[in-house]
Amino acid sequence: MLANRDDALKRLSSIEGHLRGIRKMVEEDAYCVDILRQTYAVGRAIDKLDEALLQGHLSHCVPEGMADGRTEQVVAELEELFALARR
Template identity: 45%
Template structure:
């Protein structure tokens, strides 16, 4: 396992929000929280739909089409969240300067890297 993979595995095992910011708002997404939750519920419904399709022995290509739609919805959500993170958390750290700025930029780059690999 590479160092990057080990770091990613550690990130995946941490509780949501367990990074340097303490895990409690307000965050960049806080003002759009209701919209994000609505979007995530829709994605959850798509995932449940995939389960039903498999249970009902739906044609493979039809399931793959739905997988693609669900994947695109998650990617779109991730990009919106990333944009809000850059516009709020990273911008705030840049204003403050110091080591927090470097930490937030490095953290954002790692998140972008993970998104590109997925």
């Protein structure tokens, strides 16, 4: 994850700003369709953040865990992530 930290933080800052904008739209009683467009955009941004985090995990953390002999833990965590992704 450390290799992707800057990217993740940039994405999170963007998402936070977007959420503040949506909150303002709701407070100002903006048109529902306009708000929904923005919430969908945030959802896609979160999906992209998830992809980047998972890629970092698969590229760095999984191989390190396997090399350290933590195979069962690594597999259990991956199973948990896949289960969460299916919900």
